[in-house]
């Protein structure tokens with residue numbers, strides 16, 4: 529099966545086999561060493577991050593990492609500005625709601641860029657302690673342009689928290705210029721690991737201060753940070769997921785790092801988009817350059833329902849992804865992360881050609 533959903537990804541044999549290492553207890557020294565090694569290498573995926581940021585690992589999906597990031601870094605008496613143009617921006621606001629923290633949202637239409645001008649205007653009020661945005665808005669596949677937002681934040685001394693769950697390891701993240709306090713990510717998207725481990729790359733200084741706005745015992749990054757300095761974690765770790773992530777990080781390095789991976793994704797995505805255009809299937813976003821290298825979204829072809837497209841492709845060995853929220857039934861999405869070759873895409877396009885004919 530080839531998974532063309534935005535994680536979990538189709539595994540390489542190398543990563544899948546890594547899970548068959550000998551059983552391990554997360555409270556043993558050897559596992560602590562492995563944890564430290566994974567943390568060190570995660571910090572080096574973006575070399576400029578290593579100096580001032582530290583990854584904190586936790587057992588959970590990407591949402592756990594985002595929730596832990598917002599919970600820990602936005603103090604209980606803080607006030608966050610969420611800049612949203614899709615499902616994941618809305619989810620960040622729902623987390624602040626659940627944590628009982630003050631916030632406001634600057635919304636843009638889901639097919640539009642973030643409204644950075646309005647965000648800057650709101651930040652000018654001086655009322656906000658933090659700004660929150662989504663890097664790759666998986667709802668549509670748009671790669672949000674974080675640089676201008678980061679600049680607006682820097683000018684006003686407001687730190688930025690970034691949901692980079694579907695971009696970490698596959699797109700550029702500028703730790704040096706985006707005024708980032710932290711970003712949240714996961715093992716099973718662009719890093720090509722398995723579900724179970726998510727992480728937050730946070731400013732070391734802020735984590736080390738011990739300050740935390742956490743309203744949850746489990747999702748308090750300050751506690752994980754303190755204990756993980758020795759490789760140990762406060763709660764049970766997803767052991768096999770750690771084995772897989774360890775191997776997946778080797779694989780990423782062997783492949784040439786995130787830039788090489790991004791090039792590979794971009795080539796697959798171009799192949800998908802051009803192949804679908806030739807079949808009369810149009811991308812959802814007017815400006816195709818707004819897409820990430822990782823995922824693209826398309827309007828449903830005439831006379832074909834999402835269910836039929838999905839089910840027939842599944843029988844042929846491909847899992848595509850539905851629209852979320854207001855896009856349910858209106859669009860389909862194709863992600864190219866994981867072990868997906870250009871031959872796989874060729875075969876996919878052949879199947880879609882057959883279905884829409």
Ligand SMILES: *Cc1c(COP(=O)(O)O)cnc(C)c1O
Pocket residue numbers: 534535589590591592594616662664665666691692693694714
């Ligand atoms: C996948 C994703 C998440 C987290 O989803 P989980 O199902 O919890 O792994 C968060 N943000 C974005 C942008 C995502 O694409």
